[in-house]
Amino acid sequence: MTNVSTPLQPIQTGLLKSIRYIKRSYNNPLKHGQDLRREYGDVVMQKAGKMRVVHLFGADAHSLCLLNRDKTFSNKKAWDMIIGRIFPNGLMLRDGDDHRYHRRLMQAGFKSKAMHGYLGQMIPQIRDEIASWPAQGTMMAYPTLKKLTLDLAATIFLGMDLGDDSRAINTAFETTVAASMPRIPFAIPGTLLWRGIKARQTMCNFFLPMIAQRRAGEGNDLFSLLCKAEDEEGRGYTDQEIVDHMIFLMMAAHDTTTSTLTSITYALARNPEWQERIAAELDVLDMQNPTTETMNGTIEKRLGYQRGLADVPAPFHFAKNEQPRIRIWRLSNSRGRIGHHLSDSYALHEGILGQSV
Numbered sequence: 370m371t372n373v374s375t376p377l378q379p380i381q382t383g384l385l386k387s388i389r390y391i392k393r394s395y396n397n398p399l400k401h402g403q404d405l406r407r408e409y410g411d412v413v414m415q416k417a418g419k420m421r422v423v424h425l426f427g428a429d430a431h432s433l434c435l436l437n438r439d440k441t442f443s444n445k446k447a448w449d450m451i452i453g454r455i456f457p458n459g460l461m462l463r464d465g466d467d468h469r470y471h472r473r474l475m476q477a478g479f480k481s482k483a484m485h486g487y488l489g490q491m492i493p494q495i496r497d498e499i500a501s502w503p504a505q506g507t508m509m510a511y512p513t514l515k516k517l518t519l520d521l522a523a524t525i526f527l528g529m530d531l532g533d534d535s536r537a538i539n540t541a542f543e544t545t546v547a548a549s550m551p552r553i554p555f556a557i558p559g560t561l562l563w564r565g566i567k568a569r570q571t572m573c574n575f576f577l578p579m580i581a582q583r584r585a586g587e588g589n590d591l592f593s594l595l596c597k598a599e600d601e602e603g604r605g606y607t608d609q610e611i612v613d614h615m616i617f618l619m620m621a622a623h624d625t626t627t628s629t630l631t632s633i634t635y636a637l638a639r640n641p642e643w644q645e646r647i648a649a650e651l652d653v654l655d656m657q658n659p660t661t662e663t664m665n666g667t668i669e670k671r672l673g674y675q676r677g678l679a680d681v682p683a684p685f686h687f688a689k690n691e692q693p694r695i696r697i698w699r700l701s702n703s704r705g706r707i708g709h710h711l712s713d714s715y716a717l718h719e720g721i722l723g724q725s726v
């Protein structure tokens with residue numbers, strides 16, 4: 370990272386250049402990040418109204434902000450500004466002791482027994498779905514994978530077949546995700562943000578009435594486990610906290626996984642020899658009955674998950690707010706953002722798909 374010994378000053382851009390930057394950051398975020406870095410270096414401050422946004426590039430920046438050793442940065446303040454109206458109080462929008470408390474309770478849904486249970490339900494569902502895909506012809510990866518991950522979310526997260534509610538809930542859910550980063554940041558009737566806030570209400574109305582029954586029941590889906598989660602003193606989540614966590618978790622899990630699987634599919638389609646290597650790798654493993662260990666050790670590290678994430682990482686950027694001053698730090702990382710494209714900073718683990726990005 371550049372040595373910053375003098376106070377950082379916002380870059381000077383005229384009106385036309387500012388408009389061009391805004392357009393470019395939406396239309397081609399990777400190029401936007403790369404150009405900013407090339408032109409101004411690893412630390413770039415921009416003024417946006419009263420706010421100062423600082424872009425940080427490179428491995429040092431990532432470790433500074435993500436490790437956050439001296440608690441300089443706030444997740445809550447930054448993410449509240451970005452997705453706070455649609456996903457308030459999600460785990461990622463919390464800091465310090467509050468974050469720790471909520472995260473500990475949430476562990477109930479991610480213990481290894483729960484994970485084994487989810488996997489056992491997912492495998493047959495995924496097999497059935499894949500069997501229904503056409504063997505020939507064209508199939509669009511993104512919408513197909515999106516449907517698959519949404520159906521899986523209904524089973525694993527909610528423990529139910531959504532039945533007649535399926536369409537309404539799927540639409541509400543998709544609207545909340547689409548509205549999380551609107552181009553027009555005002556909730557005026559008709560705007561995406563306005564529709565997102567209404568869709569969020571639909572999801573709240575869907576989850577809230579089920580909580581009492583889930584608390585009393587024996588379900589092992591994520592929703593039931595969060596309803597029953599308790600700390601050592603017997604404290605659990607309030608009804609509204611459960612709803613807030615569920616809505617955030619569905620977004621955090623669904624959008625990222627769909628995007629990652631799509632980039633893997635794309636990478637494999639472009640590199641048929643990788644498909645052969647993966648097929649050979651799978652032959653030596655018992656993929657008829659995969660365990661969570663097989664999945665962790667093999668799928669993630671070796672079979673392209675990393676590759677897909679590196680080429681087109683799913684999350685947008687890491688937003689952090691420096692306390693107490695009003696600044697957003699953007700650690701550019703993603704979909705097109707620059708993080709893993711910084712070949713001077715990152716190399717992939719040795720894997721069967723090779724190292725270079």
Ligand code: HEM
Binds near residue numbers: 444461618626629682
């Ligand atoms: C390929 C898939 C995924 C990717 C690339 C991904 C990426 C990320 C990233 C980068 C963050 C941190 C953002 C920040 O702090 O600024 C995050 C947070 C989080 N993700 Fe994921 N995620 C994925 C899948 C999932 C899934 C499947 C779930 C849930 C089942 C999930 C739940 C969460 C939660 C709860 C947080 C907040 C954690 C905390 O603040 O302690 N994610 N994810």
